[in-house]
Amino acid sequence: MNKVGFVLFLILITGKVFSQQDQTFSSKEYIIALKKVTDVMVNDVTSPVAAGRYYSYVTLTSNEVSSLFDQNSNSLYPAIRSFKKIIIPDTLVSKSSQSFATVSAVFKMAEKLLPSGYLFSDKIDSLRQVAIKKGIPKDQVQHSEELVNLVVKQMIEYVKTDGFSKLSSYKKYSPVVGEGYWEPTGPGYMQALEPNWNTIRPFLLESSSQFKPKEPAAFDLASTASFYKQMKEVYTVVNSLTKKQRAIASFWDCNPFILNQIGHVEFGLKKISPGGHWMGITGIACLKKQISLSQTVFIHSVVAITLHDAFISCWDEKYRSNRIRPETAIKKYIDKTWKPLLQTPPFPEYTSGHSVISSAVAVVLTQFFGDNFSFEDTTEIEFGLPERKFKSFIQASQEAAVSRLYGGIHYRDAIDNGVLQGQEIGKYMASNLLRNYKIDK
Secondary structure: OOHHHHHHHHHHHHOOOOOOOOOOOOHHHHHHHHHHHHHHHHHHOOOHHHHHHHHHHHHHHHHHHHHOOOOOOOOOOOOOOOOOOOOOOHHHHHOOOHHHHHHHHHHHHHHHHOOOHHHHHHHHHHHHHHHHHOOOOHHHHHHHHHHHHHHHHHHHHHHOOOOHHHHHHOOOOOOOOOOOEOOOOOOOOOOOOOOOHHHOOOOOOOOOOOOOOOOOOOOOOOOOOHHHHHHHHHHHHHHOOOHHHHHHHHHOOOOOEEEEEEOOEEEEEEOOOHHHHHHHHHHHHHHHHOOOHHHHHHHHHHHHHHHHHHHHHHHHHHHHHOEOOHHHHHHHHOOOOOOOOOOOOOOOOOOOHHHHHHHHHHHHHHHHHOOOOOEEEOOOHHHOOOOEEEOOHHHHHHHHHHHHHHOOOOOHHHHHHHHHHHHHHHHHHHHHHOOOOOOOO
């Protein structure tokens, strides 16, 4: 007996409808659960690329749980590379709560995946108590958790094969010696971040180099050379920033760990990652549109997968071109006392990561919500920054991109070509993941 037939049979003999429209837990509660995952990542100082990976697996798990209950499923199988269909007995699905299982999956997968996953134990217990208070029978809660555990177990087997576990076995990265190449920057002079991230398995991209961008301007200190002009532009722009430009740079900083130095004392400030910022925007859009839980989960999953693959593509280029950061170049060749507005991240310059991932996600979100979807971005309020208003996702992504120039951490071509790179990735993701998807209007 197929799934539909079995459900109809249960309805006939019990008089109960194992609802495909269970709304006991809402989209808002799912978004709050994801925010708690973000909070743990901030506490762990999770790198931008690792955050993209965690978001993708957590949201994908929730999406596949939710899709088990829906005949008009938005399951991402078989679109995703090497991903096997999640197999759960129909009898267990029929005894479970779709909305509780969907939200519970966020915490259960995060518990298994994140370095500080143990922090989700209390959250899982609290969610269980909330479910019972909402009127979900204890046996249904138990069946739901059993279902989630089975899905998570299958997802973890998929996670194990993505290449992440091999990263620690690669030879330690040594900066290339020579003019024009990336060097560690102060105040921490940290080692290069994830130089082998391009070996991680993408979800959709055929390879990490599929959307290889145009080559960066060649290192050249001649006054007429493109590189020198771009270096001088960064120097000039940062030295003459307006109040508005400073606000834009700070709003989109998204550096998970800023190391401050006062005299001989150093202290760190933890912040949200670029991916965390865009996951926050995704939640804001879903709540404004007032869409269903299952659609909210699906949209977050597509956004997270886009982030993950965009980071892989960007990091592939970063360690191929291996270009010197403006801070290093300007101090060497223009002004040894110069400092950027933002702290320079510990990895090569080209292309701009925020430009790539912001443009990719903006394309995907525009496919969901339209070209003129206005919203108030409140994601940085908890870090002491006021909200910013945008008329569209594209406008927000353009501001995120140019913020890297205002911050003094990227040259113009890294931003412009990063935007193009991201747009192509976004179009590719949308065309492959959203063919049969329709959002409620």
